[in-house]
Structure formats: C-alpha cells, structure tokens
Amino acid sequence: MLSDRFLWGVSTASYQIEGAVAEDGRGRSIWDTFAHTEGRIANGDTGDVACDHYHRYAEDVELMAGLGVDAYRFSIAWPRVLPTGAGTVNHKGLDFYSRLVDGLLERGIDPVATLFHWDLPQELQDKGGWLDRDTAYRFADYAAVVADALGDRVRMWITLNEPFVHTVMGHAYGTHAPGLTLGFESFPTIHHQLLGHGLAVRALRSRTGSPISIANNYSPVVLCGETDADQAAAYAYDALHNRLFTEPLLGRGYPPGFEFPVEEGDLDIIATPIDALGVNYYNPTGVRAPQSDETGLPFETVELDGYARTDFGWPVVPDGLGDLLTRLHTDYRLPLYVTESGCSYAESPDDRRRVEYLRDHIAVLDRVRASGVDVRGYFVWSLLDNFEWAEGYAQRFGLVHVDFPTGTRTPKSSYAWYRDHIAAARLGGGEDQA
Numbered sequence: 401m402l403s404d405r406f407l408w409g410v411s412t413a414s415y416q417i418e419g420a421v422a423e424d425g426r427g428r429s430i431w432d433t434f435a436h437t438e439g440r441i442a443n444g445d446t447g448d449v450a451c452d453h454y455h456r457y458a459e460d461v462e463l464m465a466g467l468g469v470d471a472y473r474f475s476i477a478w479p480r481v482l483p484t485g486a487g488t489v490n491h492k493g494l495d496f497y498s499r500l501v502d503g504l505l506e507r508g509i510d511p512v513a514t515l516f517h518w519d520l521p522q523e524l525q526d527k528g529g530w531l532d533r534d535t536a537y538r539f540a541d542y543a544a545v546v547a548d549a550l551g552d553r554v555r556m557w558i559t560l561n562e563p564f565v566h567t568v569m570g571h572a573y574g575t576h577a578p579g580l581t582l583g584f585e586s587f588p589t590i591h592h593q594l595l596g597h598g599l600a601v602r603a604l605r606s607r608t609g610s611p612i613s614i615a616n617n618y619s620p621v622v623l624c625g626e627t628d629a630d631q632a633a634a635y636a637y638d639a640l641h642n643r644l645f646t647e648p649l650l651g652r653g654y655p656p657g658f659e660f661p662v663e664e665g666d667l668d669i670i671a672t673p674i675d676a677l678g679v680n681y682y683n684p685t686g687v688r689a690p691q692s693d694e695t696g697l698p699f700e701t702v703e704l705d706g707y708a709r710t711d712f713g714w715p716v717v718p719d720g721l722g723d724l725l726t727r728l729h730t731d732y733r734l735p736l737y738v739t740e741s742g743c744s745y746a747e748s749p750d751d752r753r754r755v756e757y758l759r760d761h762i763a764v765l766d767r768v769r770a771s772g773v774d775v776r777g778y779f780v781w782s783l784l785d786n787f788e789w790a791e792g793y794a795q796r797f798g799l800v801h802v803d804f805p806t807g808t809r810t811p812k813s814s815y816a817w818y819r820d821h822i823a824a825a826r827l828g829g830g831e832d833q834a
C-alpha cells in the first residue's frame with residue numbers, strides 16, 4: 401500500500417536516464433529515431449547511453465535511500481516491455497523493472513510508475529502513432545501486461561506524462577519526437593491519448609489496488625493586457641494548456657471550442673475515476689491577444705519580466721505553484737501530488753540557485769498545505785542530470801551531477817539540502833502527514 405504520510409520523492413523518465421537502447425530485446429522508440437536524425441538534438445546528443453541507469457540502477461537506488469525519499473517516480477519504456485508496441489512480451493525488459501521495484505521496496509521507497517513518458521514504440525508510430533485511435537487500445541494492452549507483472553508492488557500508477565507537451569512539441573511544432581509539424585491537425589493525438597488513459601485506468605483498476613493518476617503539465621496564465629481580447633486570449637490559452645487534459649477526466653467533457661474525433665462512449669471511458677492528479681509545475685505563462693494573424697492561434701504568449709531565470713530561460717515563480725495548487729484543489733477536489741518540480745542550472749557541485757529554488761517552492765507548498773489544499777506529495781525533477789530532450793545534455797536538472805562520459809554520480813549541494821529538509825520535515829511530526 402502507498403504510504404499514507406506526505407511523500408517526498410524524486411522523478412525521472414526512461415529515455416532520459418536508462419541508456420541500453422539495444423539491450424535485452426528492447427525495441428526502438430520514436431525517441432531513438434528522432435535523436436538519431438541529424439539536426440534534431442543539441443550537439444547531436446542521443447539517449448543511447450544517457451545515465452546508464454539500466455546498468456547502474458542499484459547505485460541510483462542507494463542515492464535515493466541516502467536522500468531518505470519516500471517514493472520514486474520513474475517511467476517504464478513501452479518498447480522494453482513490448483518491442484513492437486503490441487504482441488510478444490519481452491520478459492527481460494519487464495525483469496529490469498521488477499528488479500528496480502524490488503530494490504526500491506527493500507529500501508523502503510514506494511515505486512510510482514509512469515506508463516508513458518513519450519517513448520512510443522517506433523512500430524506503432526509507423527502505423528500512425530497517437531494520430532491513430534488504435535494506439536489507445538494498444539496502450540491499454542500494454543498497461544495490462546505491466547500491471548500483471550508489477551501490480552503487486554507498484555504503489556501508485558501514472559498513466560501518461562504531460563500529454564499536452566507530447567501533442568504540442570511532438571505533433572504540432574515538431575521539436576520533440578515524432579517530429580511532426582501538424583499544427584491544429586495534431587489534435588486527434590489529444591483525444592487518443594486521453595482515450596488511452598481511460599482504457600489504461602480500467603486495465604489497471606481490474607488488476608491492482610494501487611491509486612491511479614495522470615501527470616499533467618500545468619501553467620498558471622498571467623494576463624498581459626487590459627482589453628477584452630486579451631482576456632479572451634488568456635481564457636483560450638488556459639483551456640488548452642490547463643483544462644483540456646483535466647476536465648474530461650472528471651466527466652466534465654472537453655472545454656467548448658475544441659473538435660475531436662469522439663466516438664460514442666469515449667467520454668465515459670476517459671472519465672473512468674482516478675484517485676489523484678499529478679501536477680508538473682515549472683512556470684506560469686504570460687498571454688495576450690494575438691498581435692497578428694500569423695499563427696492562427698487565438699492567443700500569443702509573452703515573456704514574463706521581472707523574474708530570475710533558470711539556465712533554460714524559464715522564469716522562477718514559486719508563488720505560481722501555490723496559485724496552481726489552490727486552483728486545482730478548488731476546481732477539481734482531487735488529491736494532488738506535485739509529480740515534477742525543479743530547475744535547470746549547470747552549476748555543480750555547489751548548486752546554490754537550485755537550493756534556493758527548492759527552498760522557495762517548498763515554502764509555498766507548505767503554505768498552501770497549511771491553508772487546507774490537499775497535496776500529498778512533492779517529487780523533485782530530477783534525481784540525476786539527464787537527457788533533456790531537444791536540449792540533449794545541455795540542461796542539467798539533477799540533484800546529482802552525472803559526468804556523462806564516465807557515468808560518475810556526484811551529489812550536489814541541493815541533494816544534501818533536500819535530504820536534510822526531508823529529515824527535518826519528518827521530525828516536525830504532524831505537519832508531515834498527507
């Protein structure tokens with residue numbers, strides 16, 4: 401059973417850390433293809449080796465034990481389990497996750513497994529990927545295979561990671577795999593991911609008693625303008641980024657203004673009850689009315705002035721986390737887990753800005769919890785420096801520095817800070833209960 405105290409954790413994802421892309425029967429994913437396509441990733445980096453976590457997972461579990469985390473959110477690589485996306489199960493791939501889960505449980509760490517963090521099997525992409533309705537059904541079959549193997553030990557399930565980002569970056573703008581530039585034509589991938597989510601919830605629910613959630617990327621909207629048109633733009637952006645991937649899950653249907661290839665019964669499947677919402681928060685988004693017709697979008701995003709920025713250029717706005725959690729709690733009344741929160745800074749090992757970032761975000765988290773917002777966990781993105789998608793290894797998010805040529809791990813100051821914070825929060829007693 402998932403621990404009922406407040407969960408302090410760390411998060412990672414398969415393609416970003418595992419490496420071993422051609423080992424033990426793993427099939428190819430869309431990220432293998434994309435990363436090996438010239439010009440797609442900064443410096444020509446790939447996830448072929450990444451943090452070599454596939455071989456060094458025991459060392460990484462020890463690092464987590466040293467932190468004292470309650471839970472570890474990792475993702476399972478679909479093509480490691482089903483190399484062509486469907487059909488024959490690769491037991492060696494499943495065994496890897498089984499060993500990882502056992503290692504975590506031995507150290508008293510709750511395994512939190514994400515089923516899809518963007519590494520779709522290439523063979524499914526060749527058949528249309530998430531543009532094809534059938535992928536939703538293949539996703540549910542895959543969820544069933546994983547639940548049959550790990551359902552007795554995984555303590556919380558997350559179906560999809562950031563379907564908004566996968567649609568926008570992967571299918572509308574093409575800066576992520578599979579590299580499609582479909583603009584509005586990418587929208588079926590929204591419906592099919594959510595349908596896959598609902599079908600997977602059903603497959604998991606019939607096989608395990610562990611709570612089930614989804615990890616959405618949310619971004620509070622900052623209105624940058626005073627006109628009615630600016631207000632309308634902010635409303636439209638909020639509907640797309642924040643409401644579209646949540647309200648259908650709660651039986652409220654899609655926000656008005658969106659058209660999807662919905663078949664009879666789909667919305668009921670999508671609304672299959674879940675137990676919590678996973679919240680990935682990095683920064684708010686400034687929005688105003690479009691200043692030209694160039695993009696065809698009903699909004700324009702605006703750089704937010706007056707904030708410190710991470711090395712990625714993202715504004716540091718801890719209060720945005722508080723606003724977001726309060727709003728999600730008020731609007732949706734589901735238990736919340738902050739499934740990702742973190743920052744890219746290259747400095748190491750004395751990463752003072754990451755310490756400040758975590759301290760300030762966790763202070764806001766404590767404040768909203770004290771005000772009655774039902775948040776039950778906080779997972780730092782990320783345990784390790786890792787493959788940051790189109791940025792390759794150029795952006796470092798880890799509590800632990802990774803020297804990529806050798807794989808050597810060196811805990812940073814933020815690791816020590818987070819370890820001490822967790823210990824102190826536990827000593828604090830009552831306030832550490834979920």
Ligand code: IFM
Pocket residue numbers: 413416562680740781788789
């Ligand atoms: O690295 C990513 C992660 O895979 C999904 N959420 C945002 C992180 C930082 O960009």
